[in-house]
Amino acid sequence: MKMVKPILDAQDIYTYFYTESGVVEALDGVSFDVYHGEPVGIVGESGCGKTVTAKSTLRILDKNGKTVAGKILYKGVDLLELPDLQMRKIRGKEIAMIFQDPMTSLNPIFKIDDQMTEVIALHRNCSKKEALEYAIEALEQVGIADAASRVKDYPHQFSGGQRQRVLIARALALQPSLLIADEPTTALDVTIQAQILELIKEMQKKHGLAMMLITHNLGVVAETTKRVHIFYGGRVVESGPTEDIFIDPKHPYTRALFDSIPSLEKDKHRLTTIPGLVPRLINPPKGCRFHPRCKFATEICMRERPPDIIIDKQKARRVQCHHFDELDLHVDETTMQERTHVKEEA
Ligand SMILES: Nc1ncnc2c1ncn2[C@@H]1O[C@H](COP(=O)(O)OP(=O)(O)OP(=O)(O)O)[C@@H](O)[C@H]1O
Numbered sequence: 102m103k104m105v106k107p108i109l110d111a112q113d114i115y116t117y118f119y120t121e122s123g124v125v126e127a128l129d130g131v132s133f134d135v136y137h138g139e140p141v142g143i144v145g146e147s148g149c150g151k152t153v154t155a156k157s158t159l160r161i162l163d164k165n166g167k168t169v170a171g172k173i174l175y176k177g178v179d180l181l182e183l184p185d186l187q188m189r190k191i192r193g194k195e196i197a198m199i200f201q202d203p204m205t206s207l208n209p210i211f212k213i214d215d216q217m218t219e220v221i222a223l224h225r226n227c228s229k230k231e232a233l234e235y236a237i238e239a240l241e242q243v244g245i246a247d248a249a250s251r252v253k254d255y256p257h258q259f260s261g262g263q264r265q266r267v268l269i270a271r272a273l274a275l276q277p278s279l280l281i282a283d284e285p286t287t288a289l290d291v292t293i294q295a296q297i298l299e300l301i302k303e304m305q306k307k308h309g310l311a312m313m314l315i316t317h318n319l320g321v322v323a324e325t326t327k328r329v330h331i332f333y334g335g336r337v338v339e340s341g342p343t344e345d346i347f348i349d350p351k352h353p354y355t356r357a358l359f360d361s362i363p364s365l366e367k368d369k370h371r372l373t374t375i376p377g378l379v380p381r382l383i384n385p386p387k388g389c390r391f392h393p394r395c396k397f398a399t400e401i402c403m404r405e406r407p408p409d410i411i412i413d414k415q416k417a418r419r420v421q422c423h424h425f426d427e428l429d430l431h432v433d434e435t436t437m438q439e440r441t442h443v444k445e446e447a
């Protein structure tokens with residue numbers, strides 16, 4: 102395996118939200134990395150901290166949230182230590198983000214060109230006229246027909262899928278090195294989802310982007326990413342090459358995710374079928390946060406946080422489980438292809 106250096110290297114991040122009912126420990130020692138030019142999947146059920154991870158990275162948390170510890174190294178520089186002005190330059194120009202719902206990222210009262218040219222001119226240090234040319238070029242690249250005239254339209258004059266295309270164009274026009282796509286297709290019609298995903302994949306390859314793809318859909322992960330980080334309850338419980346994790350998942354939660362696939366088909370591929378409740382992150386379970394739902398849990402799991410165990414250093418394969426090597430985590434003959442059959446419908 103080739104040795105690649107991470108473009109983003111997040112180490113032991115703790116992000117908390119301060120609410121009337123108490124402190125929400127949304128990220129509890131999260132470490133993950135993204136390599137140069139490579140697509141990485143961030144996976145886990147609702148509320149496990151995926152979006153908070155992205156927002157902590159870009160320092161765009163809600164006002165009641167704060168990253169209280171850890172390092173987020175981007176090209177070797179700790180983003181958490183950067184002055185606001187420098188951070189603003191990183192946002193968009195170096196690291197671009199596409200959100201789940203394209204409408205919330207576009208201002209309904211401004212035409213598309215107003216929402217693209219200013220930011221392009223600022224980040225690419227060019228005139229408004231040149232910025233407009235870049236904007237039109239980017240819109241053409243993402244498949245907006247007649248881009249030169251459509252750029253004068255308002256967001257509501259575009260369909261949901263087209264709006265997401267516009268946002269992808271805006272992100273790419275800034276020529277970032279890292280793209281964070283947070284559930285970029287979930288708000289769209291099923292028929293459009295595959296097209297947008299295809300576009301994101303194509304753009305990632307064409308521009309050699311590093312990408313963090315946040316998703317619930319394991320089929321999408323298998324099809325799109327080279328490596329994956331599995332989140333549970335504000336922690337990363339397993340990481341490694343996508344293929345290795347699909348063939349031989351080590352963590353009981355990851356196993357449960359795969360076991361839940363057949364019922365995902367019925368429910369838009371959402372990972373909601375693992376027995377037990379998603380942990381609340383105010384007063385979360387002690388020890389291993391998965392223990393109330395884990396059929397392998399023992400006394401130590403309730404008491405002690407599992408350490409990060411490196412299974413294969415070269416492959417950056419690691420797992421957080423006290424018993425990962427003692428369990429009969431029998432992997433049957435199911436091939437990766439069978440495990441990911443949901444992708445056909447994605
Ligand atoms: N502003 C906030 N105030 C309090 N808690 C918050 C706030 N924002 C997020 N959280 C909490 O942080 C935790 C992680 O949320 P996050 O949005 O990262 O989940 P997610 O993995 O992206 O889920 P989904 O798949 O539903 O998008 C959740 O428990 C959530 O309730």
Ligand code: SF4
Pocket residue numbers: 352353354389390391392393395396397398399402407421422423424425
């Ligand atoms: S540490 Fe214990 S409770 Fe947690 S996943 Fe491993 S076996 Fe289950």
Ligand SMILES: [Mg+2]
Pocket residue numbers: 151152153283
């Ligand atoms: Mg989210």
